[in-house]
Structure formats: structure tokens, C-alpha cells
Amino acid sequence: MTNDSRRLRFGMVGGGDATSVGALHRNALRLNGDTELVAGVFSHDLEKSRRIGAELGVAEDRVYASAEEMAVAEAARPDGIDFVDISTPNAFHYPASKAFMQQGIHVACEKPLCLTPEEGEDLELVAAESGTLFCLMHTFTGHAMSREARALYEDGVIGQLRTVVVEYPQDWLVDALEQETEQDKTWRSIPELSGRGAAIGDIGSHMENWVHYVTGLRVTAVLANLEAIGAGTMLDNNFQVITKFENGASGFFWGSQVAVGYDNAFKVILLGEKGSIEFWQENNNYLVLRLRDQPAQILSRGSSYSRPESLKYLRTPKGHPEGLTEAFANIYSAFTDAVRDRQAGVVTPEHDYGYPTLSMGLAGVRFFNACVDSQEAGNTWVQL
Structure with a gap:
């Protein structure tokens, strides 16, 4: 991993409910301590999304109405997000992932990758064209x-x-x-x-x-x-x-x-x-x-x-048990290593980092x- 000590900025799509898998993702990232949540689409209801964003410490102007809007806006910012976490129901994994990868933003997404092989194959093409990293959150x-x-x-x-x-x-x-x-x-x-x-x-x-x-x-x-x-x-x-x-x-x-x-x-x-x-x-x-x-x-x-x-x-x-949050955190640790390396111009095959990849998700x-x-x-x- 490179020595860049800056905390990586990330956004979320979904995961607004405190009992949802998105909360587990946030807790895991907090455990690692090298990222900060700065943007998000936490609900399809914009007002609810803004309330959740405020509770999570996200500025109102970085709470968006859609994944597509967020991807374009964050890619244009000098302090835009380094990666996005997608914690939505399955049907939204494909369009949200594609929107961010097309803007050159790395993606960590809940499983399954998408709904159909055709969607997965399209995401592979977009990842190759954009040079973006993709981590699939298969926790176990x-x-x-x-x-x-x-x-x-x-x-x-x-x-x-x-x-x-x-x-x-x-x-x-x-x-x-x-x-x-x-x-x-x-x-x-x-x-x-x-x-x-x-x-x-x-x-x-x-x-x-x-x-x-x-x-x-x-x-x-x-x-x-x-x-x-x-x-x-x-x-x-x-x-x-x-x-x-x-x-x-x-x-x-x-x-x-x-x-x-x-x-x-x-x-x-x-x-x-x-x-x-x-x-x-x-x-x-x-x-x-x-x-x-x-x-x-x-x-x-x-x-x-x-x-x-x-x-x-x-x-x-x-003898001191570790559990689900640590498993999430371990996957994120490998993924953020890859993000930092990519930002520093170090290109290493994703498989070598040890996190589940897009190709595994397509399988x-x-x-x-x-x-x-x-x-x-x-x-x-x-x-x-």
C-alpha cells in the first residue's frame, strides 16, 4: 500500500436505515479508521435522505436525489469521493455501479453483483474502459x-x-x-x-x-x-x-x-x-x-x-472472538489498499488484494x- 495518509472520502447509495446492511458497512469502515463519509443518496425520498445525511454528518449540498446525479457531481468536485458504497436492494446494484464507474469512481457493492449475466458483462466492460476498481461485499x-x-x-x-x-x-x-x-x-x-x-x-x-x-x-x-x-x-x-x-x-x-x-x-x-x-x-x-x-x-x-x-x-x-463487522472491515481494508495504490499509479491485479472481485460476482x-x-x-x- 502507498503511504498516502489522507482519509479516503466515500459516499453511499442506500443503507440509510440504522438496521440495514449499510450501517454494518459504515461501522466496518469506522473500525478501519482511514475513511470518511462525505456524500450520499440514503433514500429514494430526498427529504428523508437529507435527514439521514444530517444524522451522519453529511453536508446538505452533498445529499443527492439519485445515484446518477451524485456520480456526475462528485466526479466534478476537486474534493469528490474516492469510492462509493452501494447498499441498495438488488435491482439497483447495476445502474448505480455503472453510473459511478462511468465517472471514474471506484465501487464497493453489496452482493449480488446485479440481476442478470448481461448486466454483469456490461459492468465488466465499463470497468475495463474506465479503469475503476470493483469490490463485491461477500462478507464471509x-x-x-x-x-x-x-x-x-x-x-x-x-x-x-x-x-x-x-x-x-x-x-x-x-x-x-x-x-x-x-x-x-x-x-x-x-x-x-x-x-x-x-x-x-x-x-x-x-x-x-x-x-x-x-x-x-x-x-x-x-x-x-x-x-x-x-x-x-x-x-x-x-x-x-x-x-x-x-x-x-x-x-x-x-x-x-x-x-x-x-x-x-x-x-x-x-x-x-x-x-x-x-x-x-x-x-x-x-x-x-x-x-x-x-x-x-x-x-x-x-x-x-x-x-x-x-x-x-x-x-x-x-480467543477473543471476531465477527461480522471485522469481516466487512477486512474486505474494506484490502479494497482501500487497492484504491490508494491505484491513485498512486500502482497497478496490481485486483485478485492479489484478496477481496471478492467483479468477475467473481459475475460468476x-x-x-x-x-x-x-x-x-x-x-x-x-x-x-x-
Whole structure:
């Protein structure tokens, strides 16, 4: 990273609600302490947006009516933003990201990248033409032990992947099943805002991304069963997907947002030729490593045997739990390193910084759209 000590200026699109993911983004950036929020579109209601901006310390003349207006205005300012954080419902990720990249402003965006592969491919072209950086906020890759898992896999500790099992049950939409209309439930249940899939795009994208991030392997084919449980439910809230990967490995993904009794139980088992790695997000300070003819090993974050890739993001001594905010902060730390380097004229491949990239996001969009295609075709195999 360059030695520029100036705090990076950033703006936000969305994320105005104190309970929203945008608040998590702001808290993570505060934890890093090297950025300042100076602009935003915090709501589609301009007056509400101005109230939120005032609460967040943003000057009224830098609270805008739209992402497009903000992108043009901030690009023209000598003290304009260095990057933008996009924390809107899914349908707005593509137009907002494109607007800022076209003005040469770097982007950090909530997942999924966009709604369709065509939108993602267009964003790739815009990024290439504008030279802008793009960070996709797939939070679970930011955990130190996700970085440890990636280093272990890249070093060949478990050998080539043979199969993967991923489960992600939640129960936060159980109460919504009793609501009378889609609008009473959540924007994730509304196709115009969520896209063709709900749970498959929301949490299924996490599954595909974590495996892709750790192993470098892309999904090449899917056979999906998407279920919309509950009267009047328009989009999926429970799913099972069989996957094939580019190296011939297979996988099984199960996700649900109506699994009673489960909080946020994202869990992955990577089974390789020589052993396996197990990661559980709710116990993310540890990994389980199983090698042939050896007892299972519980690896602890921040230990003497930990890989440099995970130690780089050590914030507290081992045994003192780190969580979701730190994971967000770790991703932002890598991204702001990249922004500072780019501003200093240092051009390094985004992959080398370790944050989820636009190309990873496009792979995720192709994945969940293929799952919907599989469901609509009668639960048949679909090639990506």
C-alpha cells in the first residue's frame, strides 16, 4: 500500500436505515479508521435522505436525489469521493455501479453483483474502459479463517477438491410467511427488486462465492430445486442445488430462510484427495482440518501456525472472538489498499488484494440465474 495518509472520502447509495446492511458497512469502515463519509443518496425520498445525511454528518449540498446525479457531481468536485458504497436492494446494484464507474469512481457493492449475466458483462466492460476498481461485499470471505482456508487449499494441504457440501439455513423469514401480501414481507420477496430468485440470489450467492473464493473453481453445471414455501410466496425461500465444478468435482448446496430454529448457520465442508476443511460462519474463529490417518485438528485464528494470509487481518488476540463487522472491515481494508495504490499509479491485479472481485460476482450471477433456469425447465441440468 502507498503511504498516502489522507482519509479516503466515500459516499453511499442506500443503507440509510440504522438496521440495514449499510450501517454494518459504515461501522466496518469506522473500525478501519482511514475513511470518511462525505456524500450520499440514503433514500429514494430526498427529504428523508437529507435527514439521514444530517444524522451522519453529511453536508446538505452533498445529499443527492439519485445515484446518477451524485456520480456526475462528485466526479466534478476537486474534493469528490474516492469510492462509493452501494447498499441498495438488488435491482439497483447495476445502474448505480455503472453510473459511478462511468465517472471514474471506484465501487464497493453489496452482493449480488446485479440481476442478470448481461448486466454483469456490461459492468465488466465499463470497468475495463474506465479503469475503476470493483469490490463485491461477500462478507464471509472477509473472516480471517476464510483466508486461512484459502491458503491451505492453495498450498495443496487437502489436495484437489472432490466434492463440497454447503448449507445455509436461516429462519428470519418464518414470520413473513404469515403476512398477507408480498409488500408486507420484505423487498427480497418482490421480483422487481430481488430479481428472478430470492434466497438463491441472496444466500445461494454466498455459497457459490465462498467456494469459488477459497478454491478458485467455478461452477459449470447445476441441477436445482427452488421452493417458494408459504401461501402467496412468489420467489424461492428454500432450495437444494447439485453442482459440478470445472475440475470435475461435485457439490450439494442447501439453503433456507424459513428453517425454524436456525440463526445464520452458513457451513462449508471441502472434501479433497488428502483431507477436508470445514468452516462454520457462526464459529468463524476456527477451522476444522481433517487429514488422512490423523486426528481432526481444530485450527484457531491468530495462532503461531496460522498462515500469513490470515494473520494479516488479525485484529484481536486469539480467543477473543471476531465477527461480522471485522469481516466487512477486512474486505474494506484490502479494497482501500487497492484504491490508494491505484491513485498512486500502482497497478496490481485486483485478485492479489484478496477481496471478492467483479468477475467473481459475475460468476455468482450466472450461478443463481442457471439455478432458476434449471427450476423452470423442470429441475434439469443447466450448463453455465
